[in-house]
Amino acid sequence: MQEQNPTGKRAAFVTGASYGIGAATALALARDGFDVAVSATRVENLSDVVAKLEAVGARVVPVALNLRSLPSMEQATNAVIKALGCLDVLVNNAGIPLRKPALEVTPEQWDAVIQTNVTGTFFMSQKMGRYLIGSGRPGCIINMASTHGVVGLAERSVYGISKAAIIHMTKMLAIEWAEHGVRVNAVAPGTVETPSRAASLADPKTREVMLNRVPLHRFATAEEVAGAVRYLVSPEAAYVTGQTLLVDGGLTAY
Numbered sequence: 001m002q003e004q005n006p007t008g009k010r011a012a013f014v015t016g017a018s019y020g021i022g023a024a025t026a027l028a029l030a031r032d033g034f035d036v037a038v039s040a041t042r043v044e045n046l047s048d049v050v051a052k053l054e055a056v057g058a059r060v061v062p063v064a065l066n067l068r069s070l071p072s073m074e075q076a077t078n079a080v081i082k083a084l085g086c087l088d089v090l091v092n093n094a095g096i097p098l099r100k101p102a103l104e105v106t107p108e109q110w111d112a113v114i115q116t117n118v119t120g121t122f123f124m125s126q127k128m129g130r131y132l133i134g135s136g137r138p139g140c141i142i143n144m145a146s147t148h149g150v151v152g153l154a155e156r157s158v159y160g161i162s163k164a165a166i167i168h169m170t171k172m173l174a175i176e177w178a179e180h181g182v183r184v185n186a187v188a189p190g191t192v193e194t195p196s197r198a199a200s201l202a203d204p205k206t207r208e209v210m211l212n213r214v215p216l217h218r219f220a221t222a223e224e225v226a227g228a229v230r231y232l233v234s235p236e237a238a239y240v241t242g243q244t245l246l247v248d249g250g251l252t253a254y
């Protein structure tokens, strides 16, 4: 028997939604009528986004989540399902970047990126898969990948490896869970001007080099990435699973 959302709306959980792509995605889904749960490492970091979501009339559940801790993932997911009454969509957006020459990457940096981006995305998906399949409910998982998981670039090795793993994870889980009506897709943005990328984009030379790789010759907005998530969770994408939608201004078209 499927649990019902008390408000009759669909419910989504967007991880890493304190700012940037996660916040824009949560807002886009709220505008589409979803009740929305949002996470950050500290619940205090969510006050801005919660105010914006409430302003568009969404029911909002803010939770703390640390993707480097299995108990935290368990706790956050259970709290979200309990508070919203059900869950239809999980957006595995939270992740950490690393820009470092491969020769200088430490084992601690490797662990931090792989645990957060790969292990975190996998076990959050597993929790959502168990919930959806266990309750006989169709649903969607969207994983946030990156063009660095598709094409190579110097000084992004560990980050790119983590995003390539997410792209492959998306295919594997999509195949395994298709018979249960669970669709799994990924969005792979090029560079988006979010607060965490501001420092690396501050240098005009770096900016120009990055822009010259992009046929549309500009960076993406967080809202443009959110638009791809909106499509993938919509009924229009009912026959789309196991795919990675590149939102990259043509960067990987070369």
Ligand SMILES: NC(=O)c1ccc[n+]([C@@H]2O[C@H](COP(=O)([O-])OP(=O)(O)OC[C@H]3O[C@@H](n4cnc5c(N)ncnc54)[C@H](OP(=O)(O)O)[C@@H]3O)[C@@H](O)[C@H]2O)c1
Pocket (backbone or CB within 6 Å): 015, 016, 017, 018, 019, 020, 021, 022, 039, 040, 041, 042, 045, 065, 066, 067, 068, 093, 094, 095, 096, 097, 116, 144, 145, 146, 147, 188, 189, 190, 191, 192, 193, 194, 195, 196, 197
């Ligand atoms: N920006 C880009 O150019 C770009 C391009 C391609 C792909 N992406 C991907 O898109 C996603 C969002 O990127 P973004 O630039 O908007 O923000 P981001 O800086 O990559 O991610 C920020 C979010 O992740 C949360 N977070 C950090 N460490 C965490 C952990 N250990 N456990 C749980 N949550 C954690 C942060 O919470 P706190 O606020 O508490 O720190 C914050 O909400 C990421 O997966 C990123 O790799 C970004």
